[in-house]
Amino acid sequence: MPEFVLTVARFGFLILLWIFVFTVVGVIRRDLFAGGRSKSIVASPRGVGGAVLQGRPAKAKRGKAARQLVVTAGQLAGTRITLGEAPITIGRAEDSTLVITDDFASARHARLVPRDGQWFVEDLGSTNGTYLDRGKVSGPTPVPLGVPIRIGRTSLELRP
Amino acid sequence: MSRIRQWKTRRNAELGLLAFAMLLVAAFGATVEANQFDEIRPNFWVPAALIGILFLGLHVVVRFTAPFADPVLLPAVALINGIGVAFLRRLDIARAIANDEPVPGFFAETGGRQLAWTLLSLILAAVLLLLLRDHKVISRYAYTLGLVGIVLMMIPAVLPGSISEVNGAKLWIRFGSFSIQPGEFAKLALVSFFAYYLVRKREVLSLASHRFLGIDFPRGRDLGPVVTVWLFSLLVLVFEKDLGTALLYFGLFVVTLYVATERSSWLIIGLVLFFGGVYVAYLLGSTIGGPFANFYDRAELWLDPFSQENYTRESGNSYQLVQGLLGLGTGGLFGTGPGAGSPGKVPEVRTDFIFAGLGEEVGLFGLSALLVVYLLIVERGLHAALAVRDSFGKLVAGGLAFTLGLQVFVILGGITGLIPLTGQTTPFLSAGGSSLMANWLLIAMLLRISDAARRPANSLAERTSGPKKAPTQLHGAMTEVIKP
Numbered sequence: 001m002p003e004f005v006l007t008v009a010r011f012g013f014l015i016l017l018w019i020f021v022f023t024v025v026g027v028i029r030r031d032l033f034a035g036g037r038s039k040s041i042v043a044s045p046r047g048v049g050g051a052v053l054q055g056r057p058a059k060a061k062r063g064k065a066a067r068q069l070v071v072t073a074g075q076l077a078g079t080r081i082t083l084g085e086a087p088i089t090i091g092r093a094e095d096s097t098l099v100i101t102d103d104f105a106s107a108r109h110a111r112l113v114p115r116d117g118q119w120f121v122e123d124l125g126s127t128n129g130t131y132l133d134r135g136k137v138s139g140p141t142p143v144p145l146g147v148p149i150r151i152g153r154t155s156l157e158l159r160p
Numbered sequence: 161m162s163r164i165r166q167w168k169t170r171r172n173a174e175l176g177l178l179a180f181a182m183l184l185v186a187a188f189g190a191t192v193e194a195n196q197f198d199e200i201r202p203n204f205w206v207p208a209a210l211i212g213i214l215f216l217g218l219h220v221v222v223r224f225t226a227p228f229a230d231p232v233l234l235p236a237v238a239l240i241n242g243i244g245v246a247f248l249r250r251l252d253i254a255r256a257i258a259n260d261e262p263v264p265g266f267f268a269e270t271g272g273r274q275l276a277w278t279l280l281s282l283i284l285a286a287v288l289l290l291l292l293r294d295h296k297v298i299s300r301y302a303y304t305l306g307l308v309g310i311v312l313m314m315i316p317a318v319l320p321g322s323i324s325e326v327n328g329a330k331l332w333i334r335f336g337s338f339s340i341q342p343g344e345f346a347k348l349a350l351v352s353f354f355a356y357y358l359v360r361k362r363e364v365l366s367l368a369s370h371r372f373l374g375i376d377f378p379r380g381r382d383l384g385p386v387v388t389v390w391l392f393s394l395l396v397l398v399f400e401k402d403l404g405t406a407l408l409y410f411g412l413f414v415v416t417l418y419v420a421t422e423r424s425s426w427l428i429i430g431l432v433l434f435f436g437g438v439y440v441a442y443l444l445g446s447t448i449g450g451p452f453a454n455f456y457d458r459a460e461l462w463l464d465p466f467s468q469e470n471y472t473r474e475s476g477n478s479y480q481l482v483q484g485l486l487g488l489g490t491g492g493l494f495g496t497g498p499g500a501g502s503p504g505k506v507p508e509v510r511t512d513f514i515f516a517g518l519g520e521e522v523g524l525f526g527l528s529a530l531l532v533v534y535l536l537i538v539e540r541g542l543h544a545a546l547a548v549r550d551s552f553g554k555l556v557a558g559g560l561a562f563t564l565g566l567q568v569f570v571i572l573g574g575i576t577g578l579i580p581l582t583g584q585t586t587p588f589l590s591a592g593g594s595s596l597m598a599n600w601l602l603i604a605m606l607l608r609i610s611d612a613a614r615r616p617a618n619s620l621a622e623r624t625s626g627p628k629k630a631p632t633q634l635h636g637a638m639t640e641v642i643k644p
């Protein structure tokens with residue numbers, strides 16, 4: 001075999017190898033945004049949930065209407081409620097819109113009420129309180145998108 | 161769902177990449193023949209085609225059983241596996257030429273055996289994909305798997321050296337000419353067990369803590385499991401005389417712990433414990449010897465492989481390490497070209513030192529491409545861990561992907577002199593059935609988990625709950641349960 005052919009074969013193989021690598025990277029790139037739903041590697045353990053969700057408020061988009069209420073932590077994690085015009089009641093009572101079986105939740109714990117396209121959270125005199133991000137909710141408080149509402153071990157947030 | 165997205169399975173991309181990978185294997189084979197026989201024989205493509213058919217079979221299984229699985233995993237692993245088979249065949253050819261023997265057939269010698277092992281491994285992987293339609297099922301057998309893992313891990317340590325010892329490391333069970341490495345399978349079982357255990361315990365492990373120097377450290381009593389595993393891995397180090405395996409098990413546990421609790425303090429504790437333990441073992445080896453002597457010797461070779469004393473020692477000298485380093489050095493930046501080097505000079509080039517042999521022929525340029533392929537495999541595993549919805553799946557996928565990466569690090573670090581050399585197999589590349597089978601099972605698990613991760617929520621509900629149920633009605637509000 002002439003030296004020239006061997007050299008071409010030798011470098012050709014290496015170049016093909018790298019083209020393969022870059023093709024794979026290309027496939028991954030096109031795939032990057034599919035399937036990546038949860039940011040945290042494991043759903044955050046209760047209590048330290050804030051650590052994961054803390055970064056969210058800054059990113060919360062203004063001006064977009066909330067369309068969904070998503071339970072992000074707790075036993076009902078993953079539940080989505082499509083929001084309409086009706087207020088949403090949350091608690092252990094069977095007639096609540098969102099019935100949460102949480103030892104730290106009251107029977108009628110909190111209420112989400114829409115007013116002019118903005119949702120407000122209101123505590124209904126619960127024993128353990130309702131928290132919006134880190135702060136305790138005392139009166140009707142507007143809920144920005146993506147900010148966690150915490151009731152006992154359950155976390156909820158509004159999503160567009 | 162508020163947004164409608166076209167969910168793509170990307171199976172055709174996988175098929176295309178697979179064909180590309182096989183083209184590379186064929187190109188490797190052709191270059192080997194050009195260098196070894198001075199001509200490219202008309203049937204040079206047969207080994208690549210044979211192994212390509214095997215992968216095509218697995219691809220079809222994936223298409224039907226895990227349609228949403230990651231499109232990159234299979235072709236990337238197929239490339240490394242294929243190059244491994246082609247390189248082993250190249251070694252057989254070189255030996256046959258040197259001994260004036262006829263060129264070995266496609267199913268003969270090490271290369272042919274590796275091809276047979278690949279067939280067996282792919283069948284195992286396909287069976288796993290067919291039987292295990294939902295990775296969460298594994299969590300039911302977690303304690304059984306944990307027990308099986310520990311037994312598999314400890315068997316070689318308790319067996320007499322005549323059965324279990326090869327080159328100073330007790331990692332084997334030998335039956336005549338046939339030997340298996342149970343530790344390779346123990347990894348898989350232990351990952352499943354750790355994941356299950358930590359999903360249940362992570363709350364207590366991540367909540368109760370003392371804050372010290374800005375890092376949350378766990379309470380003393382919660383350290384129990386990590387200390388137990390640490391002791392186990394040190395026992396492995398001492399009785400199986402293998403640092404790599406000890407590092408593998410311990411690293412696996414610590415990283416799973418870290419992933420489960422999101423606490424960096426576990427990593428710090430793990431590193432301190434491990435390096436402390438290894439250093440003590442080294443000191444004990446230098447003073448009292450006994451079971452620690454083997455580790456001390458290996459560390460000495462690592463510290464100065466080129467010293468006259470270490471190179472010329474009667475047993476356990478640094479000849480192999482030095483030959484490997486010289487091989488890599490001879491290869492230089494672009495290598496000698498496939499088939500043009502002399503990897504036969506490196507002892508154990510078929511198993512532990514395959515990267516040194518391959519490195520001589522493809523050079524730093526080619527070797528780093530192969531390493532990037534490994535990196536991408538690990539990355540896809542971690543991506544599946546990020547995207548899958550259940551905690552058990554996250555921990556299993558994360559643990560498996562990390563194990564694979566750590567194993568490549570341990571053997572490559574050993575060969576290149578970064579860490580003391582230990583006899584680990586290079587995943588998918590080294591000759592050997594146990595390693596190949598265990599690692600293909602690992603890939604099958606990752607494919608299964610990545611399928612669950614990428615599958616659209618609705619179709620998941622359909623699959624797992626049989627006939628489609630009407631969405632639960634909560635007082636007029638529609639709910640969609642993402643998490644089954």
